[in-house]
Amino acid sequence: MVLDSTTLHSSIEDPVLDRLSFLNEITFRYPDAVSFAPGQPYDGFFEVEDVHACLRRYAKYLEDSGAGPAQVRAAFHRYAPAAGQIRELIAHSLRQEEGFEVAPESIVVTVGAQEAMFLVLRTLFATPEDVLLLVTPCYAGIIGAARLLDVTVAAVPERDGRLVVADLERAVRAQRAAGRRPRAVYVVPDHANPTGSTLDLATRVELLELARRCGLLVLEDSPYRLSGPGPRPAMLKALDGSRCVVQLGTFSKTVFPGARVGYVVADQEVRDGRGRIRPLARDLARVKSMVTVNTSSLGQAVVAGALLGVDGRLSVLNAGAAEHYRRAMAATLAELERWLPPGRRRELGVGWNRPGGGFFLTLRTGFRTGTAALERSAREFGVLWTPMEFFHPFGGGERDIRLSISSLTPGQVVEGVERLVRFVEASSGGRAAAGPVPGTESDAS
Missing domain, CATH: 3.40.640.10 (Type I PLP-dependent aspartate aminotransferase-like (Major domain))
Known part of the structure; x- marks a missing residue:
């Protein structure tokens, strides 16, 4: 029996259902890439005996x-x-x-x-x-x-x-x-x-x-x-x-x-x-x-x-993990600042917010950051992230990137930000971003 897709629920054809599986699939295909994609806890605090x-x-x-x-x-x-x-x-x-x-x-x-x-x-x-x-x-x-x-x-x-x-x-x-x-x-x-x-x-x-x-x-x-x-x-x-x-x-x-x-x-x-x-x-x-x-x-x-x-x-119970996330976020922000100081950010049209903790931050770029860009980032630069358009129900976020720092070690943060910056610079070509760059003041968290 072959089913006609038009007889299935219309949501089955909705791209939103493919987004998480796409991230899993690309992570599997590029196992050596540093991944800022998964929004999952750092597993170094979980033990079987617990x-x-x-x-x-x-x-x-x-x-x-x-x-x-x-x-x-x-x-x-x-x-x-x-x-x-x-x-x-x-x-x-x-x-x-x-x-x-x-x-x-x-x-x-x-x-x-x-x-x-x-x-x-x-x-x-x-x-x-x-x-x-x-x-x-x-x-x-x-x-x-x-x-x-x-x-x-x-x-x-x-x-x-x-x-x-x-x-x-x-x-x-x-x-x-x-x-x-x-x-x-x-x-x-x-x-x-x-x-x-x-x-x-x-x-x-x-x-x-x-x-x-x-x-x-x-x-x-x-x-x-x-x-x-x-x-x-x-x-x-x-x-x-x-x-x-x-x-x-x-x-x-x-x-x-x-x-x-x-x-x-x-x-x-x-x-x-x-x-x-x-x-x-x-x-x-x-x-x-x-x-x-x-x-x-x-x-x-x-x-x-x-x-x-x-x-x-x-x-x-979560005190050690919360401190890990704080340090990972601070390290990620420091590395971004080191590789992309204010003058260079202006040239590229790049900016980011500065959360006080948690798993995520947002990077605004001057180029299209959809799945094709993510594929290129993984293949040529060895770094993964999540397109922010995944999080807009009616379009938006086409130039933005979600970075998740929660599951990375300090060494992975340093290496990952360097790879990410090389990808951003190669993709930006010195063009200014369309629209405002997200605020760079500290998040009131």
Whole structure:
């Protein structure tokens, strides 16, 4: 049987679905290239024995809580409840780390944050008139999830690398004037993927006030929150007095990626046609039961053991990694400055932002930075990166590059920046970039 592609869901032909696989494929073809492409944690902090220690710690916790041998065995080997079996520990961690209270019943444990996005979008977006606002550039996974689920999206471009809440308000009004319903806005407030930017406290408060006035939900994605040093602005969910924030979380960047455990905090109330109230999290769990059934019991057990080992304070567990990312970011910025001083940057039309931590920064160039340029960069210069156009749903970022520093050693940073600069100089030809170069002041993170 040969299927006609026009009979398949239209998203299958969407280029967004090929982007991550393209990066994986080109990384495989050029194994000796220094890669600024993957947005993954540095794996030097993960040890196999840590997994065993976490499992033993969780087993002891269950035993100390009164579970018998059969119950402990079931917690590791059987299907977990659809909503998850470690919700109490996640709620405790949020209390310890972020200082806000959430009922365990308002949490759903997911297969990474990506599943959390699917559950939330499938539950909240009912008609083509329901619109998801995306602060762009934004994580490609939310673009792909929306496309697969036929969710209508509208872009709210950052201005000078920042979310301007007034621009978001104008977008809400424009959508309503067109007869559509802005349902939610997706944001990554801390060390965002792909730009590395962080929302300051004043912008967070202003965003929540707009959401309250407009009846807009805020989907707060927070995977990189603990990947930077020093004090952090309060999480949006911690400031959420109106229950307008749905928080998406993951342990992939803190415990380890292979556990594939995330969560969603959805403490909003849903009123049915008969006036009865139920938690939104219950609806998400019902959707999950038809998607992945449950999140791996073993994965949850590992995460639980990790949380128990630090009394829920993931910043303690992640302190060494956060310092690694800080040093890697500082080294990358210093090497860029060394190879491309101000005069040379002006000649080439090149600039970059300066995040205070996290995985990512943005490089503006004077040439087209799509997949053909990436292929040439890998083949001729031995360096990989990600085209920023991957993170724009309706075009944009054609001259920009995302650099991820998270998985590189100090030696790879030095070698990688040298290769990258040689590629940029060879591709620029001394031409000035079209449009403004991103701000070079320090990011307020």
